[in-house]
Amino acid sequence: MHSHLSTDIIQLIDQLKKENYKTVIDFPNEEQNFSIKWLNGEIVLFIQTENQHFILHRLYPLHQIDDADVDKIKVNKKKPNQYEFDLRTAVGSLTISITIIENSSNLFLLNTQITLKVSKEHRFKKPDREIVIGKEDYSKPDEPTINVHQIEGRTGHCFTDFGNRSRGYLFYLQDLGALQKMAEHSEVSFMDTVKVEWPQVGFKLGQTKSTLQQGEEYIVYNSFLGYSNEKDKSPSKASAVYLQFLKSAYPNLQKPRKSIPDIVDLSSKVTHDLWEHKGCWKQVEDAAYLNAYLNSYENPPESMVQLAILRPLFEYQQYFGNDQSSKIIRNLTQNLPQFFDEQLDIIHRWLPADSYLLNFDEEQKRSFIMDSWYLLYPLLQLASLFELGFKNEELQNQFERSLRYIQKAAKHFEYEWPIFFNLYTLEILKEKGIPNEYGEIDTAGLYILIMLKSYKLFKKEVYLTEAKRAAKPLKDINLESIYQSNNTAYSAEALLELYTLTQNEQYLQSAEIFLGNIIRNCAIWEMKYGNAKERESFFSLLPLKKAPYIAAFEEHETVAIFHRIIKLIDQNQISLNLDLVFFLNEFIQYALLRFTSYFPPTLPDEVFADEAKTGYVNPKLWIPIEDLGDGWEALGQVGQEVYGSSVFFNLCIHHVVHLSEDNYMISSLPFIQNRAKEIKILGTTDQEGLLWLKEKNITVEINNQKLEEKKQYQIKGSDNIKFISKR
Structure with a gap:
């Protein structure tokens, strides 16, 4: 098993095989065999698993520990399930705390926290990941199915099995939020730090720019390591086991205190700026349309942008509206029909009257090219508006005519939507995206919801039949099945709606996988280094499977969808996985806390980029920033996201009750x-x-x-x- 391992790790395993070690602590434990050993000059945690494997956790591999120091180790039992001991190194003293969180026949989870009090200023370097997987016979472990690892700034987690021939799952989570002082002083990023490099798993820092300071105390590890002996390797079971581990670790993660901003007051600030500021609007001929980004005039208006505001604002208007929100609704409603193509019977992405501005500088900027979700999203929002009682004969007629086109396209694509296709010929121009592992798997959910809403609106069985056909390919989804987070949430909502109509368990199972994938696409840690000290970030949702920042549009849409799902399962007594229900609610609660950080007036001026890719950033406006990324990156490099401005509209709809x-x-x-x-x-x-x-x-x-x-x-x-x- 020595391939792709460093010399240090090879020596560790050889010494273990030769039983050339000293056992420092044997933990009294009926379910799981684990101990702390002095091995090859290191202190390691050794876990014997039930599937003929072992796990080595190198507790502090940066400095060798002398035999004499090992003999001085005194273990203090802080609680029945918590053990603590101290170690001296050349650069400072360590306090190592090990807590048994779960210890049952089907789930074992340990928390290891290591605190370093620095006696000698130094750069913190960590050349290897700290977890090593081995087999009892010391042969090379089989290649696993890696279900989860950290991508960009997501949760610092890994979740994998042990290969096709072995049962069980391995869970690892580094609470990056607990390590913020180290990141700030070292000037290091926590992006892409937790990975599986089989047979190694764990946390590995990039290049540090500064040193840890003498006299300071740092948490340098706060990891959760777990093992499950579950033999079922289906995506549904894998997702459920992951959520079990995460739920067990979650109470111990560092989190900000929950609080509630006055979202009603904040929403009125947004409606004011959205209506009054000319940079939000673009005049084309005799009509005004919302820009995608503040002061962005180089592209035609987009139908998706208009409806991303109109749908939530219409519902908001019924309870919280004012004169400005009423004017925005009237303006959008009046001008939306201009996106319709009488020849094709579709609502275009780009306004036809302004399409001459498309300069081909990006692959989708051609009037005949359609991104699948941009075709379906406006229709879904229109269907939702009609359900809410929105009345407009012209738009309803355009909607009904568009249904014929999308049904034809769905059948042509066999209900698997490509990224780009030719509007006129339906030729697929881009089936999959970078890194060539996924297409728009979750766009099917938008189509299913359109069909279900059409079934309710028009009472025609053909739409329900079409929704069922479109759901068939989704029975094969797995833990990789996510393209765009809010669309993944729509897919879960669509499948749960279908479940209420059919009681088909496959719909429920696929919905749970999609919802689990959204939770796995979150950043469940509190970033407080660099300019991130000025904002809240815990439990953020990344917009895509691979994206360097979070964005307001995808997040607030997902919050609204989660609310609808939670009400749907309550009203219909759906037995959704309770761990999932818990995390949907946690995401909602921390979103309420975090969402103010998208708005420039809540942030200091010095955190913004000098230039934006699109338009410019006005730090006085209540229009959300597109990009909240790594703490070492300036904010607003992409621009100010007009189409994401429904943040507080959606929050008011779902979180507020008028009492007087x-x-x-x-x-x-x-x-x-x-x-x-x-x-x-x-x-x-x-x-x-x-x-x-x-x-x-x-x-x-x-x-x-x-x-x-x-x-x-x-x-x-x-x-x-x-x-x-x-x-």
Whole structure:
């Protein structure tokens, strides 16, 4: 098993094979055999697994530990499941804490935290990943199926099996949020630091620019290492096991305190700037359209941009609207029909009257080229508007005519949508994307939802039949099946809607995989180095499978979809995986906390890039920044995302209840409103959240208990809450 391993690791394994080691600690444990050993001058954690493998966790491989120092190790049992000991090295003293988090027949999880108090200034270097997998007979481990590893700034996690011939799964997570002081002082990025390089797994830093300072104390590791003996290797089971591990580790991760911003007030700032600032709009002939980016006039207006604002704003208007939001809705509604092609019976991506501006500098910038999701997204938003009671005969006629085109295209593509195709001939121009591993697998969900909404709107069985046909290819999805995060969420919603109509378990199973893939595409760590110190980042969602930054549009759409899913499973008593339900709610809660960070007025001027790729950034405007990336990168390098401006509209729709003319409540958790002033909180029973009141002039009763008057209350999933007006 020595191929692709460093000399140090080869020597470690050889010494282990020769039993040339000293056992420092044997952990009393019935389910799992593990111990700490002094091996080849290193302190290592040794785990014997039930599938004839072993795991070596090199606790601090940077400096050799003398035999004499090993004999001085004293282990303190802090808690029944926690052990701690100290070590001295040439650069400082280490405190190593090992906590057994899960220890059952089907799940084993350890947390290892290593703190370094620096006695000698030095650069922190780590040449190898710290986890080594071996077989009991010391032969080379089989190549695994690597289901998950960190891409760009996602969670610092790995999840893999042990190859086709062995049962079991391996889980690893480095809590990058706990290591922020080290990143800040070392001037190092945590992007792409956690990988599987079989048979090695773990955390490996890039080049550091600065040193760890003498006298300072740093957490240099806070990792979670787990093993499951599960033999089922189906995507559904793999996803469920991953979520089990993540749920067990999650309470121990470093997180920011939850809080609730006044999203109603913030939404009015957005409607003001969206309507009043000329940089948000472009005049073409006698009509005005929203730009994709602030002050971006070089491209034609896009139908997707208009409907990304219109659909949430129309629903927002019913409860929170003002004169400015009313004007935006009227303007968008009046001018949307200009995107329709009378010859093809489709809604174009680019405004036909302005399409001469397309300069071919990007592959999709041609009037005859269509990106599949750009074809379907506007139609889905129109269908949703009609469901909400939106009335416009011209747009409804265009919508119905477009249905014929997309049905023809779907059949032509056999319900597997390419990235780019020719609008006129349906010739596939780009089937897959970089890195040539995936096409628009989740665009099918948009099509299914359009068919289901058309079935409800027009009462025609053909649309339900078409939705079922389109869902068939989705039975083969796996943990790699994600193209664009909000579209993946739409796919899960579509499959759950189909499940309520058919009770076909395959739809539920595929929906759970899609939802798990969204959670795995998140960054579940708190970035607080570089300019990221100025914003909240915990539990961010990346927009694509491979993307260097998070973006407002994909995130706020996913929040809205998660709300609808949580209400759907409650109303229809769907037995969705409870770990999934928990994480959907956690994403929602931290999104509520984080989303203000997209808006320039909440950030210091010095964090912005000098130039934007598209348009320019106005730090005074309540229009979201497109790109929040690594803490060492300037913000706004892409531009200010007008089409993402529905952030607070969607949050208000799902988080706010008006209690009186001058008072409203905001819940961090989803809820259903039973009566005018009574709500039921949705989520798992162990899920904690917050409830915030604009004014304290109302009595709050939780589960029939009246509480003292204050502005903020702790709540839990399944709580029943009444708001009683004072007389």
